[in-house]
Amino acid sequence: MQRIVSLGLLAALVGGGWTALQNVGPQQLQQAVQSVRTTVGPMLAQQPGQQQSAPQPAPTTPQQNPYAGGYNYTPVGGAAQFAPPPVVQEPPSIRIASFNIQVFGDAKAEKPYVMRALAHIVKSFDVIAIQEIRTQDTNFIPRFLRDYVNVGVTSGGYDSRVSPRLGRTSSKEQYAFIFNTATIEVHPRFCAVVPDPEDRLHREPFAALFKTRIVPPYTPFTFTLINIHTDPDEVPEELDALYYVYDQVRRSQIDGGVEDDVILLGDLNTPVPAASRWTPDAEQRSITPRDLGLLGTIPNIAPLIRREATNTRGTRLYDNILIPRQNTVEYLDHGVMDLRSTYQLSEEQVLEISDHLPVWGKFSAIEGGPYQSASR
Known part of the structure; x- marks a missing residue:
């Protein structure tokens, strides 16, 4: 749900229902009634006491049913009924993902098949x-x-926003957001490293504000992403620190009247035993608030990935996407991209790509879209 006024993103969400009779005028209705009379008239004209012949089954296919073309007429049990409306298609949606591409740099660039x-x-x-x-x-x-x-691609395509090189040591890393410019727009000013003045994190998070590209009269779904890679040697401390990071970003967004869909995603390095179709594990369990430290105490915070392994070897749930479930009603679905089955690769081949798997969430592209509980 959105609270943007100053960014000029607020528009009226226009909708409207329709009934099965919407396109049927009086003349069409009269023709349908006349069709019924033609079908059942001889039976009703029988004299009292006259034995009725067995009713003939009504034609059911467009080739057999003279009333099927144009009137949406379906004989059921001898009575005329209008067929139910077609199933409403799912609204336009987007997929937001997180992927730790292990040591994504020059060595991988020398392998075109990996790139x-x-x-x-x-x-x-x-x-x-x-x-x-x-x-x-x-x-x-x-x-x-x-x-x-x-x-x-001659125009458009994918664009990116890349952070500075971050880290306490000489081995520094960068974050990036890569997005499809046909479906996603990044805010020109809100894209920055989140300050960490007390140096709680080895690498400060990288945040940006996005909105979907959707045609009027619909309001685009807007959301803030916080990209994070915790230090594997300081996971408990950094998960606690992310509580303050998330709260800082959320307050600055909500109090400033900007945004309340604040989504934290990345490699959290949570040591949760997990399993995959390739690596069963009897110790597999669901992630709990305790696994997230103070971050897990944020009211209504919901990790989308609950039990699935997110590392290539299929043993740990490291990566996740956390949403504020009462605010982000646009949430639709989630998953872990199994690179072995998706691309028919061996584990060794996938490990050349990364030791992590992409995790993703699916969201309505329309602000305030259909809600499905993130607890499933």
């Missing part, structure tokens, strides 16, 4: 948060988009 696979993965989503970019090349992500993701 092509990564490009295909990126194009499976409307916006994807990338972690663990390790390179000194400031044009690494733009070149990846140019040479692999947007090959053959």
Whole structure:
């Protein structure tokens, strides 16, 4: 749900129901009634006491039923009825993903088959948060988009926003948001590293404000993404610190009248035993609030990935997408992209791509879209 006024994104969501009789005028109705009379008239004209012949089954296919064309007429049990309206199609939606591309840098760039696979993965989503970019090349992500993701695209395509190199040591990393410009628009000013003045985090998170591209009269779904990669050696401390990060971003967004769909996603390194179709594990369990430390105490916070393994070896639930379930009513579905079955690869081949798997959430592209509980 959105509270944007100053950004000029608020529009009236116009809808309207329809009934099965909406397109049937008086003349059509009279013709349908006359059709019924033609069908059942001889039976009603029988004299009292005259034995009725067995009723003939009504034609049911368009080729046999002279009333099927144009009147939506379906004989059921000898009575005329209008067929139910067609199933309403799902509203336009987007997929938001997170992917730790293990040591995404020069060594992977020297393997074109890996880069092509990564490009295909990126194009499976409307916006994807990338972690663990390790390179000194400031044009690494733009070149990846140019040479692999947007090959053959003459205009538009995918664009990116990349963070500065972050980290306490000489081994620094960058975050990136890569998004489809046909479906997603990034706010021109709200895209920045979240301040961490007390140095609680090895790498400060990277946040950006997005909205969907949707035609009027619908209101676009707007949302803020916080991209994070926790330090595996300091997971409990950093999960506690993310409580303050999330609260800081949420308050600045809501109190400023900007946005209340604040979504945190990335590699949290939560040590939750998990399993996959390739690696069963009797110790597999669901993630709990305790696994998220103070971050898990935020009211109504909901991790979309609950039990599935998110590492390539299928043993741990490291990666996740956390949404405020009472605010983000646009949520529709979620999953973990199994690269082995999706691309018919071996575990060793997938490990060349990454030791993590992409996790994703599906959301209505329309603000205030249909709600499904994130607890499923």
